[in-house]
Amino acid sequence: MIIGFDADDTLWHNEDGFQASHREFETLLSDYGDPTAIEEHLFEIESRNMPKYGYGVKAYTLSLIECAIDISNGHVSTAQIASILDLGHALLDRPVKLIDGVTHVLDELGDHTKMIITKGDLYHQLSRIESSGLRTFFWQTEVVAHKDPATYQRILDLHGVDPSNFVMVGNSLPSDVLPVMEIGGKAVHVPYHVTWAHEHHEGDHDAPTIEHLGELPALLADWGLR
Protein backbone atom coordinates (compact mmCIF):
# COMPACT_ATOMS: atom_id res chain seq x y z
CA MET A 1 0.00 0.00 0.00
CA ILE A 2 1.28 3.46 -0.98
CA ILE A 3 0.05 6.49 0.93
CA GLY A 4 0.07 9.82 -0.93
CA PHE A 5 0.13 13.00 1.12
CA ASP A 6 -0.80 16.46 -0.04
CA ALA A 7 1.61 19.04 1.39
CA ASP A 8 0.04 22.53 1.72
CA ASP A 9 -2.42 22.57 4.64
CA THR A 10 -1.99 18.80 5.12
CA LEU A 11 1.67 18.51 6.21
CA TRP A 12 2.34 22.20 6.84
CA HIS A 13 0.44 25.44 7.26
CA ASN A 14 -0.03 27.42 4.06
CA GLU A 15 -3.42 29.03 3.60
CA ASP A 16 -3.16 30.91 6.91
CA GLY A 17 -0.13 32.78 5.49
CA PHE A 18 -2.08 33.73 2.37
CA GLN A 19 -4.99 34.84 4.56
CA ALA A 20 -2.70 37.09 6.62
CA SER A 21 -1.28 38.46 3.39
CA HIS A 22 -4.82 39.16 2.10
CA ARG A 23 -5.51 41.22 5.24
CA GLU A 24 -2.33 43.27 4.75
CA PHE A 25 -3.25 43.81 1.11
CA GLU A 26 -6.74 45.00 2.07
CA THR A 27 -5.28 47.41 4.64
CA LEU A 28 -2.80 48.72 2.08
CA LEU A 29 -5.62 49.40 -0.40
CA SER A 30 -8.27 50.55 2.07
CA ASP A 31 -8.55 53.90 0.25
CA TYR A 32 -9.89 52.11 -2.81
CA GLY A 33 -12.44 49.64 -1.49
CA ASP A 34 -13.67 47.70 1.49
CA PRO A 35 -12.17 44.29 2.25
CA THR A 36 -15.05 42.38 0.66
CA ALA A 37 -14.86 44.35 -2.59
CA ILE A 38 -11.07 43.90 -2.75
CA GLU A 39 -11.34 40.18 -2.02
CA GLU A 40 -13.98 39.69 -4.70
CA HIS A 41 -11.94 41.61 -7.25
CA LEU A 42 -8.82 39.61 -6.39
CA PHE A 43 -10.76 36.35 -6.72
CA GLU A 44 -11.85 37.37 -10.25
CA ILE A 45 -8.33 38.34 -11.30
CA GLU A 46 -6.83 35.15 -9.85
CA SER A 47 -9.46 33.04 -11.60
CA ARG A 48 -8.73 34.75 -14.93
CA ASN A 49 -4.96 34.38 -14.54
CA MET A 50 -4.96 30.82 -13.21
CA PRO A 51 -4.92 28.96 -16.54
CA LYS A 52 -1.88 31.03 -17.49
CA TYR A 53 -0.11 31.57 -14.16
CA GLY A 54 -0.96 28.36 -12.32
CA TYR A 55 -0.73 28.29 -8.52
CA GLY A 56 1.78 29.58 -6.05
CA VAL A 57 3.21 32.73 -4.54
CA LYS A 58 4.58 34.28 -7.76
CA ALA A 59 1.20 33.93 -9.46
CA TYR A 60 -0.49 35.35 -6.36
CA THR A 61 1.88 38.34 -6.18
CA LEU A 62 1.37 39.22 -9.86
CA SER A 63 -2.40 39.01 -9.38
CA LEU A 64 -2.19 41.25 -6.28
CA ILE A 65 -0.32 43.91 -8.29
CA GLU A 66 -2.83 43.67 -11.15
CA CYS A 67 -5.71 43.91 -8.66
CA ALA A 68 -4.18 46.95 -6.92
CA ILE A 69 -3.72 48.86 -10.19
CA ASP A 70 -7.18 47.88 -11.34
CA ILE A 71 -9.18 48.60 -8.20
CA SER A 72 -7.46 51.97 -7.68
CA ASN A 73 -8.00 52.97 -11.32
CA GLY A 74 -4.24 53.37 -11.57
CA HIS A 75 -3.99 55.57 -8.45
CA VAL A 76 -2.11 53.07 -6.29
CA SER A 77 1.39 54.39 -5.63
CA THR A 78 4.68 52.83 -6.62
CA ALA A 79 5.53 52.57 -2.93
CA GLN A 80 2.37 50.52 -2.39
CA ILE A 81 3.35 48.24 -5.29
CA ALA A 82 6.78 47.83 -3.69
CA SER A 83 4.97 46.79 -0.50
CA ILE A 84 3.02 44.18 -2.48
CA LEU A 85 6.30 42.77 -3.86
CA ASP A 86 7.44 42.56 -0.24
CA LEU A 87 4.28 40.62 0.70
CA GLY A 88 5.28 38.06 -1.96
CA HIS A 89 8.87 37.86 -0.73
CA ALA A 90 7.63 37.43 2.85
CA LEU A 91 5.37 34.53 1.83
CA LEU A 92 8.29 32.83 0.04
CA ASP A 93 10.59 33.42 3.03
CA ARG A 94 8.06 32.18 5.56
CA PRO A 95 9.55 29.26 7.49
CA VAL A 96 7.76 25.96 7.01
CA LYS A 97 5.51 25.41 10.02
CA LEU A 98 4.44 21.78 10.27
CA ILE A 99 0.89 20.84 11.24
CA ASP A 100 0.90 19.58 14.85
CA GLY A 101 1.87 15.95 15.17
CA VAL A 102 2.93 15.38 11.54
CA THR A 103 6.33 13.93 12.37
CA HIS A 104 4.80 11.59 14.94
CA VAL A 105 2.18 10.31 12.48
CA LEU A 106 4.77 9.77 9.73
CA ASP A 107 6.88 7.84 12.22
CA GLU A 108 3.91 5.71 13.20
CA LEU A 109 3.26 4.97 9.51
CA GLY A 110 6.85 3.88 9.04
CA ASP A 111 5.86 0.52 7.53
CA HIS A 112 3.98 2.14 4.67
CA THR A 113 5.58 3.60 1.53
CA LYS A 114 4.78 7.29 1.47
CA MET A 115 4.79 9.91 -1.32
CA ILE A 116 4.19 13.65 -1.41
CA ILE A 117 1.93 14.72 -4.27
CA THR A 118 1.57 18.48 -4.26
CA LYS A 119 0.34 21.18 -6.60
CA GLY A 120 2.02 24.52 -6.85
CA ASP A 121 5.18 26.25 -7.83
CA LEU A 122 7.97 23.75 -8.52
CA TYR A 123 10.80 25.76 -6.91
CA HIS A 124 8.89 26.86 -3.85
CA GLN A 125 7.45 23.42 -3.14
CA LEU A 126 10.81 21.67 -3.52
CA SER A 127 12.47 24.20 -1.25
CA ARG A 128 9.74 23.75 1.36
CA ILE A 129 9.98 19.95 1.22
CA GLU A 130 13.74 20.36 1.73
CA SER A 131 13.46 22.78 4.66
CA SER A 132 10.53 20.92 6.28
CA GLY A 133 12.89 18.16 7.37
CA LEU A 134 10.31 15.61 6.17
CA ARG A 135 12.02 14.48 2.97
CA THR A 136 13.46 11.29 4.45
CA PHE A 137 9.99 10.04 5.35
CA PHE A 138 9.01 9.95 1.68
CA TRP A 139 9.89 7.52 -1.09
CA GLN A 140 9.02 10.03 -3.83
CA THR A 141 7.85 13.61 -4.14
CA GLU A 142 5.86 14.83 -7.11
CA VAL A 143 5.06 18.49 -7.80
CA VAL A 144 2.26 18.58 -10.35
CA ALA A 145 0.49 21.28 -12.34
CA HIS A 146 -3.01 19.84 -11.90
CA LYS A 147 -4.51 17.34 -9.52
CA ASP A 148 -6.91 15.67 -11.92
CA PRO A 149 -7.59 11.94 -12.39
CA ALA A 150 -5.23 11.78 -15.41
CA THR A 151 -2.35 13.21 -13.37
CA TYR A 152 -2.83 10.75 -10.50
CA GLN A 153 -3.09 7.90 -13.01
CA ARG A 154 0.13 9.02 -14.73
CA ILE A 155 2.03 9.17 -11.43
CA LEU A 156 0.79 5.76 -10.29
CA ASP A 157 1.62 4.24 -13.71
CA LEU A 158 5.09 5.77 -13.58
CA HIS A 159 5.78 4.05 -10.28
CA GLY A 160 3.95 0.85 -11.17
CA VAL A 161 1.29 1.27 -8.47
CA ASP A 162 -2.26 0.03 -8.97
CA PRO A 163 -4.89 2.56 -7.77
CA SER A 164 -6.44 -0.13 -5.56
CA ASN A 165 -3.16 -0.05 -3.59
CA PHE A 166 -3.16 3.72 -3.17
CA VAL A 167 -4.61 6.00 -0.48
CA MET A 168 -4.41 9.79 -0.87
CA VAL A 169 -4.55 11.99 2.24
CA GLY A 170 -5.27 15.70 1.95
CA ASN A 171 -7.32 18.72 2.88
CA SER A 172 -8.90 19.45 -0.50
CA LEU A 173 -11.92 17.57 -1.80
CA PRO A 174 -11.48 18.60 -5.47
CA SER A 175 -7.69 18.07 -5.48
CA ASP A 176 -6.95 15.24 -3.06
CA VAL A 177 -10.12 13.20 -2.63
CA LEU A 178 -12.43 13.16 -5.64
CA PRO A 179 -9.91 12.62 -8.50
CA VAL A 180 -8.26 9.72 -6.64
CA MET A 181 -11.60 8.03 -5.93
CA GLU A 182 -12.48 8.49 -9.61
CA ILE A 183 -9.55 6.32 -10.70
CA GLY A 184 -10.31 3.63 -8.12
CA GLY A 185 -8.04 4.71 -5.27
CA LYS A 186 -8.92 5.41 -1.65
CA ALA A 187 -8.84 8.86 -0.05
CA VAL A 188 -8.94 10.39 3.41
CA HIS A 189 -10.14 13.96 3.90
CA VAL A 190 -8.41 16.02 6.62
CA PRO A 191 -9.96 19.50 6.45
CA TYR A 192 -7.79 22.52 7.26
CA HIS A 193 -9.36 25.27 9.35
CA VAL A 194 -9.56 27.57 6.32
CA THR A 195 -10.07 26.62 2.68
CA TRP A 196 -8.70 28.61 -0.25
CA ALA A 197 -11.61 30.22 -2.13
CA HIS A 198 -10.58 28.40 -5.32
CA GLU A 199 -10.78 24.99 -3.61
CA HIS A 200 -14.28 25.31 -2.15
CA HIS A 201 -16.45 22.35 -3.04
CA GLU A 202 -20.02 21.38 -2.43
CA GLY A 203 -21.14 17.85 -3.06
CA ASP A 204 -21.20 14.30 -1.82
CA HIS A 205 -18.32 11.94 -1.45
CA ASP A 206 -17.73 8.62 0.28
CA ALA A 207 -14.27 9.32 1.67
CA PRO A 208 -13.84 9.30 5.44
CA THR A 209 -13.13 12.64 7.06
CA ILE A 210 -10.81 12.86 10.04
CA GLU A 211 -10.34 15.91 12.21
CA HIS A 212 -6.64 15.52 12.63
CA LEU A 213 -3.85 13.62 10.87
CA GLY A 214 -3.25 11.84 14.19
CA GLU A 215 -6.36 9.76 13.50
CA LEU A 216 -4.89 8.39 10.26
CA PRO A 217 -2.96 5.37 11.61
CA ALA A 218 -6.05 4.04 13.40
CA LEU A 219 -8.18 4.56 10.29
CA LEU A 220 -5.70 2.69 8.10
CA ALA A 221 -5.59 -0.08 10.71
CA ASP A 222 -9.42 -0.26 10.59
CA TRP A 223 -9.10 -0.75 6.85
CA GLY A 224 -6.79 -3.65 7.53
CA LEU A 225 -3.91 -1.75 6.03
CA ARG A 226 -1.49 -2.52 8.79
Place this chain on the structure above:
Amino acid sequence: MIIGFDADDTLWHNEDGFQASHREFETLLSDYGDPTAIEEHLFEIESRNMPKYGYGVKAYTLSLIECAIDISNGHVSTAQIASILDLGHALLDRPVKLIDGVTHVLDELGDHTKMIITKGDLYHQLSRIESSGLRTFFWQTEVVAHKDPATYQRILDLHGVDPSNFVMVGNSLPSDVLPVMEIGGKAVHVPYHVTWAHEHHEGDHDAPTIEHLGELPALLADWGLR
Protein backbone atom coordinates in the same frame (compact mmCIF):
# COMPACT_ATOMS: atom_id res chain seq x y z
CA MET B 1 19.30 4.46 -26.26
CA ILE B 2 17.22 7.30 -24.82
CA ILE B 3 17.59 10.81 -26.22
CA GLY B 4 16.79 13.71 -23.92
CA PHE B 5 15.89 17.03 -25.47
CA ASP B 6 15.97 20.39 -23.81
CA ALA B 7 12.95 22.48 -24.90
CA ASP B 8 13.60 26.26 -24.67
CA ASP B 9 15.91 27.34 -27.51
CA THR B 10 16.43 23.70 -28.54
CA LEU B 11 12.95 22.67 -29.74
CA TRP B 12 11.36 26.11 -29.83
CA HIS B 13 12.39 29.76 -29.73
CA ASN B 14 12.40 31.30 -26.28
CA GLU B 15 15.29 33.63 -25.54
CA ASP B 16 14.51 35.84 -28.55
CA GLY B 17 11.14 36.66 -26.94
CA PHE B 18 12.84 37.61 -23.66
CA GLN B 19 15.35 39.72 -25.60
CA ALA B 20 12.54 41.59 -27.36
CA SER B 21 10.88 42.09 -23.99
CA HIS B 22 14.17 43.46 -22.53
CA ARG B 23 14.26 46.05 -25.36
CA GLU B 24 10.67 47.14 -24.60
CA PHE B 25 11.49 47.35 -20.90
CA GLU B 26 14.55 49.52 -21.62
CA THR B 27 12.50 51.83 -23.84
CA LEU B 28 9.81 52.08 -21.17
CA LEU B 29 12.42 53.08 -18.55
CA SER B 30 14.67 55.21 -20.77
CA ASP B 31 14.12 58.22 -18.47
CA TYR B 32 15.93 56.37 -15.68
CA GLY B 33 19.00 54.84 -17.30
CA ASP B 34 20.63 53.75 -20.53
CA PRO B 35 19.99 50.20 -21.81
CA THR B 36 23.30 48.86 -20.44
CA ALA B 37 22.68 50.22 -16.95
CA ILE B 38 19.14 48.83 -16.93
CA GLU B 39 20.30 45.43 -18.21
CA GLU B 40 23.03 45.22 -15.56
CA HIS B 41 20.63 46.17 -12.79
CA LEU B 42 18.09 43.62 -14.00
CA PHE B 43 20.79 40.92 -14.11
CA GLU B 44 21.65 41.65 -10.47
CA ILE B 45 18.03 41.56 -9.34
CA GLU B 46 17.32 38.34 -11.28
CA SER B 47 20.44 36.71 -9.80
CA ARG B 48 19.37 37.68 -6.28
CA ASN B 49 15.81 36.45 -6.80
CA MET B 50 16.66 33.23 -8.64
CA PRO B 51 17.17 30.95 -5.60
CA LYS B 52 13.73 32.03 -4.41
CA TYR B 53 11.80 32.61 -7.66
CA GLY B 54 13.37 30.01 -9.96
CA TYR B 55 13.09 30.45 -13.72
CA GLY B 56 10.30 31.44 -16.03
CA VAL B 57 8.09 34.30 -17.08
CA LYS B 58 6.46 34.97 -13.69
CA ALA B 59 9.87 35.22 -12.00
CA TYR B 60 11.07 37.47 -14.82
CA THR B 61 8.02 39.76 -14.59
CA LEU B 62 8.37 40.19 -10.82
CA SER B 63 12.08 41.00 -11.25
CA LEU B 64 11.25 43.55 -13.98
CA ILE B 65 8.81 45.32 -11.64
CA GLU B 66 11.35 45.32 -8.80
CA CYS B 67 14.04 46.62 -11.17
CA ALA B 68 11.77 49.41 -12.48
CA ILE B 69 10.91 50.63 -8.97
CA ASP B 70 14.53 50.39 -7.91
CA ILE B 71 16.22 52.06 -10.88
CA SER B 72 13.70 54.91 -10.94
CA ASN B 73 14.04 55.48 -7.18
CA GLY B 74 10.32 54.88 -6.95
CA HIS B 75 9.44 57.38 -9.69
CA VAL B 76 8.22 54.84 -12.24
CA SER B 77 4.48 55.34 -12.76
CA THR B 78 1.71 52.87 -12.06
CA ALA B 79 0.89 52.97 -15.79
CA GLN B 80 4.45 51.85 -16.55
CA ILE B 81 4.13 49.01 -14.05
CA ALA B 82 0.87 48.00 -15.74
CA SER B 83 2.84 47.92 -19.03
CA ILE B 84 5.40 45.60 -17.42
CA LEU B 85 2.61 43.25 -16.31
CA ASP B 86 1.48 43.31 -19.95
CA LEU B 87 5.00 42.37 -21.10
CA GLY B 88 4.75 39.27 -18.90
CA HIS B 89 1.27 38.37 -20.18
CA ALA B 90 2.52 38.79 -23.77
CA LEU B 91 5.44 36.43 -23.13
CA LEU B 92 3.08 33.81 -21.68
CA ASP B 93 0.65 34.24 -24.57
CA ARG B 94 3.36 34.07 -27.23
CA PRO B 95 2.60 31.19 -29.58
CA VAL B 96 5.17 28.40 -29.56
CA LYS B 97 7.43 28.87 -32.60
CA LEU B 98 9.37 25.69 -33.33
CA ILE B 99 13.02 25.83 -34.36
CA ASP B 100 13.25 25.16 -38.12
CA GLY B 101 13.22 21.48 -38.98
CA VAL B 102 12.41 20.14 -35.49
CA THR B 103 9.45 18.02 -36.58
CA HIS B 104 11.47 16.55 -39.45
CA VAL B 105 14.37 15.61 -37.15
CA LEU B 106 12.06 14.04 -34.55
CA ASP B 107 10.44 12.03 -37.35
CA GLU B 108 13.85 10.88 -38.57
CA LEU B 109 14.71 9.79 -35.00
CA GLY B 110 11.51 7.78 -34.79
CA ASP B 111 13.34 4.59 -33.73
CA HIS B 112 14.83 6.21 -30.63
CA THR B 113 12.99 6.73 -27.37
CA LYS B 114 12.82 10.46 -26.72
CA MET B 115 12.21 12.56 -23.59
CA ILE B 116 11.85 16.27 -22.95
CA ILE B 117 13.82 17.43 -19.92
CA THR B 118 13.24 21.12 -19.39
CA LYS B 119 13.80 23.67 -16.65
CA GLY B 120 11.33 26.41 -15.95
CA ASP B 121 7.86 27.13 -14.80
CA LEU B 122 5.80 23.94 -14.53
CA TYR B 123 2.54 25.38 -15.88
CA HIS B 124 4.05 27.37 -18.71
CA GLN B 125 6.29 24.55 -19.90
CA LEU B 126 3.48 21.98 -19.82
CA SER B 127 1.19 24.31 -21.74
CA ARG B 128 3.91 24.95 -24.33
CA ILE B 129 4.62 21.23 -24.75
CA GLU B 130 0.88 20.77 -25.26
CA SER B 131 0.49 23.58 -27.80
CA SER B 132 3.76 22.77 -29.62
CA GLY B 133 2.13 19.69 -31.16
CA LEU B 134 5.29 17.73 -30.28
CA ARG B 135 3.99 15.75 -27.33
CA THR B 136 3.35 12.55 -29.28
CA PHE B 137 7.03 12.35 -30.28
CA PHE B 138 8.07 11.97 -26.64
CA TRP B 139 7.86 9.02 -24.27
CA GLN B 140 8.13 11.23 -21.17
CA THR B 141 8.37 14.91 -20.33
CA GLU B 142 10.06 16.14 -17.17
CA VAL B 143 9.91 19.73 -15.94
CA VAL B 144 12.65 20.15 -13.35
CA ALA B 145 13.72 22.89 -10.95
CA HIS B 146 17.46 22.46 -11.52
CA LYS B 147 19.50 20.78 -14.23
CA ASP B 148 22.29 19.43 -12.07
CA PRO B 149 23.89 15.96 -12.11
CA ALA B 150 21.70 14.78 -9.21
CA THR B 151 18.52 15.73 -11.06
CA TYR B 152 19.55 13.91 -14.25
CA GLN B 153 20.54 10.88 -12.17
CA ARG B 154 17.18 10.91 -10.38
CA ILE B 155 15.24 11.06 -13.67
CA LEU B 156 17.28 8.26 -15.25
CA ASP B 157 16.92 6.11 -12.12
CA LEU B 158 13.17 6.73 -12.10
CA HIS B 159 12.88 5.39 -15.62
CA GLY B 160 15.46 2.64 -15.14
CA VAL B 161 17.87 4.11 -17.71
CA ASP B 162 21.64 3.72 -17.35
CA PRO B 163 23.52 6.97 -18.09
CA SER B 164 25.65 5.12 -20.66
CA ASN B 165 22.44 4.68 -22.65
CA PHE B 166 21.47 8.34 -22.52
CA VAL B 167 22.26 11.29 -24.80
CA MET B 168 21.13 14.81 -23.88
CA VAL B 169 20.67 17.39 -26.64
CA GLY B 170 20.45 21.08 -25.82
CA ASN B 171 21.67 24.61 -26.25
CA SER B 172 23.06 25.23 -22.76
CA LEU B 173 26.48 23.98 -21.68
CA PRO B 174 25.87 24.31 -17.91
CA SER B 175 22.32 22.87 -18.06
CA ASP B 176 22.26 20.33 -20.88
CA VAL B 177 25.85 19.23 -21.53
CA LEU B 178 28.15 19.33 -18.51
CA PRO B 179 25.91 17.77 -15.82
CA VAL B 180 24.99 14.86 -18.12
CA MET B 181 28.63 14.15 -19.00
CA GLU B 182 29.42 14.28 -15.29
CA ILE B 183 27.15 11.32 -14.58
CA GLY B 184 28.52 9.33 -17.51
CA GLY B 185 26.01 10.19 -20.22
CA LYS B 186 26.61 11.63 -23.66
CA ALA B 187 25.65 15.15 -24.75
CA VAL B 188 25.29 17.14 -27.94
CA HIS B 189 25.53 20.92 -27.89
CA VAL B 190 23.32 22.85 -30.31
CA PRO B 191 23.95 26.55 -29.60
CA TYR B 192 21.08 29.01 -30.01
CA HIS B 193 21.87 32.33 -31.65
CA VAL B 194 21.53 34.14 -28.32
CA THR B 195 22.33 32.83 -24.85
CA TRP B 196 20.57 33.97 -21.69
CA ALA B 197 23.03 35.95 -19.55
CA HIS B 198 22.53 33.49 -16.67
CA GLU B 199 23.55 30.52 -18.87
CA HIS B 200 26.84 31.93 -20.18
CA HIS B 201 29.68 29.52 -19.66
CA GLU B 202 33.39 29.57 -20.36
CA GLY B 203 35.35 26.36 -20.23
CA ASP B 204 36.27 23.16 -21.97
CA HIS B 205 34.06 20.24 -22.73
CA ASP B 206 34.29 17.16 -24.95
CA ALA B 207 30.75 17.17 -26.29
CA PRO B 208 30.27 17.61 -30.02
CA THR B 209 28.71 20.86 -31.15
CA ILE B 210 26.36 20.93 -34.12
CA GLU B 211 25.12 24.07 -35.82
CA HIS B 212 21.62 22.81 -36.38
CA LEU B 213 19.41 20.05 -34.97
CA GLY B 214 19.22 18.69 -38.53
CA GLU B 215 22.76 17.34 -38.09
CA LEU B 216 21.73 15.21 -35.09
CA PRO B 217 20.60 12.03 -36.90
CA ALA B 218 23.90 11.78 -38.82
CA LEU B 219 25.89 12.35 -35.61
CA LEU B 220 23.98 9.63 -33.77
CA ALA B 221 24.52 7.31 -36.75
CA ASP B 222 28.26 8.08 -36.59
CA TRP B 223 28.14 7.01 -32.96
CA GLY B 224 26.63 3.75 -34.10
CA LEU B 225 23.37 4.65 -32.38
CA ARG B 226 21.16 3.71 -35.29
